[in-house]
Amino acid sequence: MANFPEPIENLLEQFIRLPGIGRRGAERLVTHLLNTDADQADRLAGALARLKTDIRPCTRCGNWAESELCRICDDPRRDAARICVVENPVDLYAFESSGAFDGVYHVLGGTLSPLRGITPDELNIDGLERRARTGDVTEVIIATSPTVEGDATAHYLAQILAQAGVEVARIGMGLPLGSSLGYADAGTLKLALEGRRKI
Amino acid sequence: MANFPEPIENLLEQFIRLPGIGRRGAERLVTHLLNTDADQADRLAGALARLKTDIRPCTRCGNWAESELCRICDDPRRDAARICVVENPVDLYAFESSGAFDGVYHVLGGTLSPLRGITPDELNIDGLERRARTGDVTEVIIATSPTVEGDATAHYLAQILAQAGVEVARIGMGLPLGSSLGYADAGTLKLALEGRRKI
Numbered sequence: 001m002a003n004f005p006e007p008i009e010n011l012l013e014q015f016i017r018l019p020g021i022g023r024r025g026a027e028r029l030v031t032h033l034l035n036t037d038a039d040q041a042d043r044l045a046g047a048l049a050r051l052k053t054d055i056r057p058c059t060r061c062g063n064w065a066e067s068e069l070c071r072i073c074d075d076p077r078r079d080a081a082r083i084c085v086v087e088n089p090v091d092l093y094a095f096e097s098s099g100a101f102d103g104v105y106h107v108l109g110g111t112l113s114p115l116r117g118i119t120p121d122e123l124n125i126d127g128l129e130r131r132a133r134t135g136d137v138t139e140v141i142i143a144t145s146p147t148v149e150g151d152a153t154a155h156y157l158a159q160i161l162a163q164a165g166v167e168v169a170r171i172g173m174g175l176p177l178g179s180s181l182g183y184a185d186a187g188t189l190k191l192a193l194e195g196r197r198k199i
Numbered sequence: 200m201a202n203f204p205e206p207i208e209n210l211l212e213q214f215i216r217l218p219g220i221g222r223r224g225a226e227r228l229v230t231h232l233l234n235t236d237a238d239q240a241d242r243l244a245g246a247l248a249r250l251k252t253d254i255r256p257c258t259r260c261g262n263w264a265e266s267e268l269c270r271i272c273d274d275p276r277r278d279a280a281r282i283c284v285v286e287n288p289v290d291l292y293a294f295e296s297s298g299a300f301d302g303v304y305h306v307l308g309g310t311l312s313p314l315r316g317i318t319p320d321e322l323n324i325d326g327l328e329r330r331a332r333t334g335d336v337t338e339v340i341i342a343t344s345p346t347v348e349g350d351a352t353a354h355y356l357a358q359i360l361a362q363a364g365v366e367v368a369r370i371g372m373g374l375p376l377g378s379s380l381g382y383a384d385a386g387t388l389k390l391a392l393e394g395r396r397k398i
Contacts, residue, residue: 004292005265007253011246017239019231020224027289033216034263035287035308038251040216045247047210048240054206058282064233066204088227088234094202109234197329 060131062107062124064089072096072104079103081138083131085157087111087145095143103141106131112150112156120156128157133166139167146173146191210335259330261306261323263288271295271303279304280337282330284356286310286344302340305330310348311355319355327356331363338366345372345390 003009008030015026033041057063060068065071072092074079083101086092092105108123131137140161144150154170161168174192175184184192202208213283214225232240256262259270264270271277271291281302285291291304307322330336339360343349353369360367374383375393383391 004288005254005263005270007246007249007265008263011243011250014239014243014246018228018243020227025219028219029217031287033247033250034254036324040213041247041250044213044217045212045244047206047213048232048244048247050206051210051229051240054202055233064204064207066206071204088230089203090230 014048043074045083060127061105061107063092063105080136082126082141083137083139084141084143085128086143091145103139106140108144110155111147111153112145113149121161123153124158125157129160129164132161132166132187137166139169141169141171143171204359252367259326261308261326262291262304276301279335280358281340282327282336283342284327284339285342286349290342290344297314302338305339307343309350310343310346310352312348322352324359325354328359328363331360336365338368340368340370342370 058065063070142154211225262269296344341353
């Protein structure tokens with residue numbers, strides 16, 4: 001493989017470290033940046049440099065925050081008695097976009113995964129337990145993904161939280177809105193049957 | 200759609216401007232950068248900042264260069280009498296990786312595209328014509344992509360270069376190495392028949 005000039009190889013290497021970007025994709029990005037106006041690479045560089053200085057984890061919930069508390073924990077109109085537990089801030093903002101939840105959140109930072117060496121210590125679980133034990137919290141809704149690891153994490157959290165005297169729930173699972181029953185996979189149909197509710 | 204903190208929205212916006220990165224992909228990149236060690240975003244920012252200061256177009260061929268001439272134009276062992284015309288530096292490096300060409304290159308910077316407003320003036324065609332007229336060049340091999348736009352560009356260049364007194368060739372087209380004839384598309388089979396050679 002012939003090498004590009006060193007500054008380009010260096011940038012390619014940095015792009016390839018990112019998830020979902022391979023050698024070809026990185027070459028396409030560099031070509032684009034060198035073909036377009038001079039400012040685009042600088043603007044991206046500036047935005048990246050600000051990331052670590054301007055964003056920190058919320059000390060209460062672990063969400064992305066610009067000061068000690070994130071905008072949600074800092075909002076007195078939110079119902080602090082209900083905590084929705086999510087894997088990461090992107091999942092949190094998905095709930096926020098839905099407008100369906102007015103409680104507060106707790107961001108785990110991932111799911112338990114013995115295979116990838118992610119033990120409870122790697123996740124923001126201690127903080128959740130402390131919050132649940134304050135007496136101000138009545139319900140914890142566990143909204144980890146409906147995957148093997150997400151379910152295992154949910155069960156682990158349910159065991160821990162049971163001792164904290166709070167009500168623990170798992171988000172509903174089943175057919176997504178607007179989906180076609182005939183195209184649903186067997187696992188989802190099983191979840192939908194198990195999650196049936198009286199009408 | 201709920202907004203992330205401003206520094207994150209800003210970075211997302213910069214990522215989304217890049218080709219092949221959508222909102223979801225950008226969110227994944229930001230999550231990754233905030234979850235991994237602090238240096239990765241900084242290293243990427245640094246590599247981006249160096250791009251425009253350390254890389255310029257080669258004054259002779261238009262390839263990415265660190266000084267006035269690119270490494271290939273600056274290499275006396277290359278056969279300067281044969282020029283291979285490519286759309287962009289990534290295509291040039293694909294030829295270099297093959298080791299199949301020891302001449303020099305000329306980078307057009309794209310293909311002619313009336314629909315996208317790319318006229319001959321937008322491409323590095325004047326420079327090619329000047330190089331062809333110096334008398335040092337005997338053959339120009341046009342290696343634009345085998346697409347409608349690449350072919351149209353090749354025909355346009357052939358007309359211009361015919362007046363410069365150099366031999367003009369188009370790269371061979373047909374079945375790629377190791378491919379299966381039964382799976383080849385009709386257009387490629389047509390090209391392969393037209394490009395047949397006596398054995």
